[in-house]
Amino acid sequence: MTDDQSRVIPARREGPFESAEEVRLSLYRELRGERSGRRDDAVMVPCFFCPTSFQTSHGVYRGKHIPRYQIDVCQGCYDGNWDGWAPRYEAQLVHHLEANGLRIPERNEKGWLPRD
Numbered sequence: 001m002t003d004d005q006s007r008v009i010p011a012r013r014e015g016p017f018e019s020a021e022e023v024r025l026s027l028y029r030e031l032r033g034e035r036s037g038r039r040d041d042a043v044m045v046p047c048f049f050c051p052t053s054f055q056t057s058h059g060v061y062r063g064k065h066i067p068r069y070q071i072d073v074c075q076g077c078y079d080g081n082w083d084g085w086a087p088r089y090e091a092q093l094v095h096h097l098e099a100n101g102l103r104i105p106e107r108n109e110k111g112w113l114p115r116d
């Protein structure tokens, strides 16, 4: 036996592993969110504040549209700022309001722009 023969990599066998492959593919699709209602034609909206995009179609709404500011934010940003948009969000928000001719609302008791 030569060294070459001892290092032969077995050929990939077809058949017995097809079901395992299908399981792997379905897990992959699940990880990509292609399950539980999300479809290829799902409308994804980018969050105004963070790099998240969220689905707003097929009965799934994982974010909020805020009419006062005319922005869309993900549920995480919305829920995490129930007491107003913290100072770190302000420059971006004010810039957006001014660029779109929208009124800058009165600040809340914390001195922050109201969330809604």
Ligand SMILES: [Zn+2]
Pocket (backbone or CB within 6 Å): 047, 048, 049, 050, 051, 052, 073, 074, 075, 076, 077, 078
């Ligand atoms: Zn967000």
